[in-house]
Amino acid sequence: MKIAFVGAGSVVFTQGLLADLFAFPELTDVRVALHDIDRDRLDTALAAARHIARVRGAKPEITAHLERRPALDGADFVINIVQVGMGGATRTDFEVPGRFGLRQTIGDTLGVGGIFRALRTFPLLRGLGADMAAVCPDAWLLNYTNPMAMNVQYLVEATGLTRVVGLCHSVYWTVRGLADLVDVPYEEIVYRAAGVNHQAWILRFEHEGADLYPRLAELAERDPQLRRRVRFDMFRRLGFYPTETSEHSCEYVPWYLHHDREVERLRLPIGEYLRIVAGNEASYEQTRAALAEGEPLPVEGTMEYAPQIIHSIATGTPRTVYGNVPNHGLIPNLPAGGAVEVPCLVDATGVLPTRAEALPPQLAALNRAYLSMTDLVVRAAVEDDPRHVRHAAMVDPATAATLSVEDIWRLCDDMVTAHRERLQPGLRAVLGYGYQGAGAGALG
The missing domain is CATH 3.40.50.720 (NAD(P)-binding Rossmann-like Domain)
Structure with missing residues (x-):
């Protein structure tokens, strides 16, 4: 193999x-x-x-x-x-938008x-x-x-x-973290999640037949520091806990990053991913130096899904993992064809996604906005249409909450210029403010 x-x-x-x-x-x-x-x-x-x-x-x-x-x-x-x-x-992904006043945490x-x-x-x-x-x-x-x-x-x-x-790994580590919070062994928790990557939802969270969400809500009521996290704020308002960190989750909705008060209240680390990148670069240099000097490296497992999938297909060992796959009826109230995150069964026959049923409407509304934006990015590339790059930025929740539509187009032009050599040729156009495309002359 x-x-x-x-x-x-x-x-x-x-x-x-x-x-x-x-x-x-x-x-x-x-x-x-x-x-x-x-x-x-x-x-x-x-x-x-x-x-x-x-x-x-x-x-x-x-x-x-x-x-x-x-x-x-x-x-x-x-x-x-x-x-x-x-x-x-x-x-570049942080510096150019930052000049327009657009805040990002992970990006x-x-x-x-x-x-x-x-x-x-x-x-x-x-x-x-x-x-x-x-x-x-x-x-x-x-x-x-x-x-x-x-x-x-x-x-x-x-x-x-x-x-x-x-x-x-976001679903797995979210549930591990919640298990620690409610003081229940992870292995004893029954859970199920579904949605989209980095914005899936813990739909079932139980121990010995009892719903653990009331215990989680009680913990948040007693601990003001928990309430100063985006994920708990979303849980309180939406009724379900999202499966990525607060640093991630704040970027996928229009409610937080644009407001100084919310940035302070929820301790949002603007530019956090730049610090992660610096840490990764330092880790690489440390690894490189250790290998060159013959020093021992730590060998630690990560509980990632890819090795588990490979083992299951190779040996027939059945497992359930969370995978991102095209939505062919898996979540019926999300757009068909968009990539959704659902439980997948794995064995010698391969990876089989499972149907997750319809999401609660408030969760589906957020996921639909997410998938509408991602679809426009894919359309831009598949159809070689640079206008869809701007359309995607226009409908992105956090971007639209912060910038005027003219600034969004100007920012996209600057980003195209900055990343030009890495983009497919048809998307390298700087569009400016002119009317674009078919029907541009039919102004009402």
Whole structure:
């Protein structure tokens, strides 16, 4: 069995996934192909992979490739962890909108940051899809790259791949955190979540047949610090707890980031992802230095879904994971074709998404706004229409709550200019303020 890592230079993430993989006795002799376009990072990933294999007592065949197609050739699983443009592009995603007064905390899912992260990733995904169709057409593509919903929808629509599952740890770690809060062992909690990536909802949260939500609400009433978190504010108003951090969740709604009072009340860390990027860069340098000096590296599991999926398909071991997949009747009151996050059954037959039923209307309303925005970004790329880039920013909740429509278009022009070389040629146009497209002359 062969597993290809695309973007293996994301060394810290690659380390965690390999530590999980090699912890399974049945996977200790797999073939692992590491691909990255950065030679230094690829060499570091290769050294880290060999170290982890030794510590785990595994004997995989590990190869490293600067070219993508040889890494993919004959793969059974492809794990995509690419970040196009790395930290430099992320800093642009914050600095340019910041000049317009637009606040972002994470900027990797929705918002102007999410839009342009997607647009610079789509050309890579198209090439990845073409290579997989040529050399490993039956492989499962396990995508970790954000923005998850946009990338999964684009992969399915633009590449024709069907074995695509987007993976994120937010549901798992949300429930682990809630279990600690209510003082119930995670293993004893019965839960179910559904929605969209980074904005799914804990719909069922029980212990021994009893609903745990009243206990969670009581804790928040007693603890003013809990109430100073976006997720608890949303829980109090919507009745259900969202599955991503407050730093993430504040960006997907129009209620918080535009208001100084709310930023202070809810302790919103503007620019938080820039600090995360700096930490990741420091971790990479530490890993690189430790390997060069022959110092031991910690080998720790991460409980990520990709190794569990690979193990289940390889061995037939049944599991349930949360995956991001096209909405083909899975959540009936969300748009068809958009990427939704639902429980998926995994065994030797593959990954089978399960129907989640209709969401409560207030939750579906927020998820529909999210998916409408992500669909416009995908439409921009699939139809090669730069107007849809602006349309997506216009309907993005946090952006629309902050900027005038003229500033939104001006900001998009500046972002296109900043990221120009990473965008597909048809989306590089600077549109200005002129009337655009068919029907522009029919002014009422």
